[in-house]
Amino acid sequence: MGRLLFFSFVSIFSFLATFSEVVITQHHVTAFPLSTDSRWIVDENGQRVKLACVNWVSHLEVMVAEGLSKQPMDAISKRILSMGFNCVRLTWPVFLVTNDTLGSLTARQSFQIHGLLESISGIQANNPSIIDLSLLDVYQAVVSSLGDNNVMVILDNHISKPGWCCSNSDGNGFFGDQYFDPDVWITGLTRMASMFKGVPNVVGMSLRNELRGPKQNVNDWYRYMQKGAEAVHSANPDVIVILSGLNYDKDLSFLRNRPGCFLGVAAELDFDWALWTLVGSYYLRQGVVGMNEYYGVLDSNWREARNPTFLQQISALQSPFRGPGLSEANPHKVIFHPSTGLCVLRKSMLEPLRLGPCTKSEAWNYTPQKILSVKGTYFCLQTDDLAKPAKLGIICTDSNSKWETISDSKMHLSSKASNGTPVCLDVDSNNTIVANTCKCLSKDNTCDPQNQWFKLVNSTRSSTMK
Ligand SMILES: *[C@@H]1O[C@H](CO)[C@@H](O)[C@H](O)[C@H]1NC(C)=O
Numbered sequence: 001m002g003r004l005l006f007f008s009f010v011s012i013f014s015f016l017a018t019f020s021e022v023v024i025t026q027h028h029v030t031a032f033p034l035s036t037d038s039r040w041i042v043d044e045n046g047q048r049v050k051l052a053c054v055n056w057v058s059h060l061e062v063m064v065a066e067g068l069s070k071q072p073m074d075a076i077s078k079r080i081l082s083m084g085f086n087c088v089r090l091t092w093p094v095f096l097v098t099n100d101t102l103g104s105l106t107a108r109q110s111f112q113i114h115g116l117l118e119s120i121s122g123i124q125a126n127n128p129s130i131i132d133l134s135l136l137d138v139y140q141a142v143v144s145s146l147g148d149n150n151v152m153v154i155l156d157n158h159i160s161k162p163g164w165c166c167s168n169s170d171g172n173g174f175f176g177d178q179y180f181d182p183d184v185w186i187t188g189l190t191r192m193a194s195m196f197k198g199v200p201n202v203v204g205m206s207l208r209n210e211l212r213g214p215k216q217n218v219n220d221w222y223r224y225m226q227k228g229a230e231a232v233h234s235a236n237p238d239v240i241v242i243l244s245g246l247n248y249d250k251d252l253s254f255l256r257n258r259p260g261c262f263l264g265v266a267a268e269l270d271f272d273w274a275l276w277t278l279v280g281s282y283y284l285r286q287g288v289v290g291m292n293e294y295y296g297v298l299d300s301n302w303r304e305a306r307n308p309t310f311l312q313q314i315s316a317l318q319s320p321f322r323g324p325g326l327s328e329a330n331p332h333k334v335i336f337h338p339s340t341g342l343c344v345l346r347k348s349m350l351e352p353l354r355l356g357p358c359t360k361s362e363a364w365n366y367t368p369q370k371i372l373s374v375k376g377t378y379f380c381l382q383t384d385d386l387a388k389p390a391k392l393g394i395i396c397t398d399s400n401s402k403w404e405t406i407s408d409s410k411m412h413l414s415s416k417a418s419n420g421t422p423v424c425l426d427v428d429s430n431n432t433i434v435a436n437t438c439k440c441l442s443k444d445n446t447c448d449p450q451n452q453w454f455k456l457v458n459s460t461r462s463s464t465m466k
């Protein structure tokens, strides 16, 4: 459970940017500057850029991006790209840039202060060039390695005092807390923005992670967030400014019980996001040396993906379904299956419908009569008998061709079998689309409905259809 916990929301309320470089992402060439077009982030050609980020932690006591004792930074950057991310949310603590004593420590000194001698030898083996650089230079080296690999970076001010985040009483939660002096914060943001002015792959800055705690209030939020955004833009007009909401950015706790739900919503709204977290293990976290990160995308050696199934689940969310630059000529739906990250498609006319990569999805129409038809054809989705594969038919007026979204989640797609029995779309062990008895419609907490959850997602992705 709790895949949702892997996600830290990047709530993007405003973003402005100007840039004049080019980054090649997996999918297409992104021409900077990035800017906004209503809710979308677009590049200079007006093409949508979907930020599919992973968080890389660099705000703990040592203030060195995690994992550099395990793998060369270039290998980590390449691994990030190969896992389908186009962006890193790289965290930093305010004091790294506002306290010269801290910022000018070398990586070696910082590890020594915390007694992390093993990490020093790890860094000497994997990233010898950074061991005697200052902490600020190390941070810049990481950004530049990501840039060399065409990974975009969002500089995320995660906390003031270096250390694990976040609780309501850690003194870092809201303006006026023990370590959260608004003026020092503004100074920090300004220095960071200036430092990365003209660095093309630094596309955004998030002003502060997860505002929270007893002092939080809307007036101060407006007052200081505006100040922060202005400070960033006067130092560096090229970056998108990303703001955090109150209450740890947003109260999404209700989603925790329904992580499948979550991936469905993420696909439906097609929002930009950053996954918590890249980190496989930490040099030092909460007093524990080498602490394993169970939410890490990478394993504790920073070598392999911890959970390839999960990467498949999110892969459909790593590129845009719609938005500026994607053809508007072909609006359609895809039938997304959140718990696998796959979509409904047909391999050939002769084989039953099955789940497959969303890039190969059929383009569906969902009509006011609740018929799901394959665009440009007469075929519509139909049930046959209970527990039999769903099929495509051409007589689309009977009740076995009508699909309602039912249950509290609105993620069950329900129709009637040819004998009139209510059924729901389901997936068998071979990923074939079948019609089964609807599961979990009553309030039974032990029942897991995820296999029967589908989401009709708006898309204008070009269809690979025949
Ligand atoms: C800077 O950091 C050092 C080391 O943690 C600390 O002793 C010092 O008080 C800090 N200086 C300021 C101005 O906060």
Ligand SMILES: *[C@@H]1O[C@H](CO)[C@@H](O)[C@H](O)[C@H]1NC(C)=O
Pocket: 428, 429, 430
């Ligand atoms: C899955 O495919 C295998 C091999 O084709 C077959 O033997 C098995 O019965 C199928 N399972 C289901 C649930 O249809």
Ligand SMILES: *[C@@H]1O[C@H](CO)[C@@H](O)[C@H](O)[C@H]1NC(C)=O
Pocket: 268, 269, 458
């Ligand atoms: C999907 O498209 C339909 C029809 O254009 C529109 O009414 C609906 O609001 C869209 N849904 C989302 C989540 O944007």
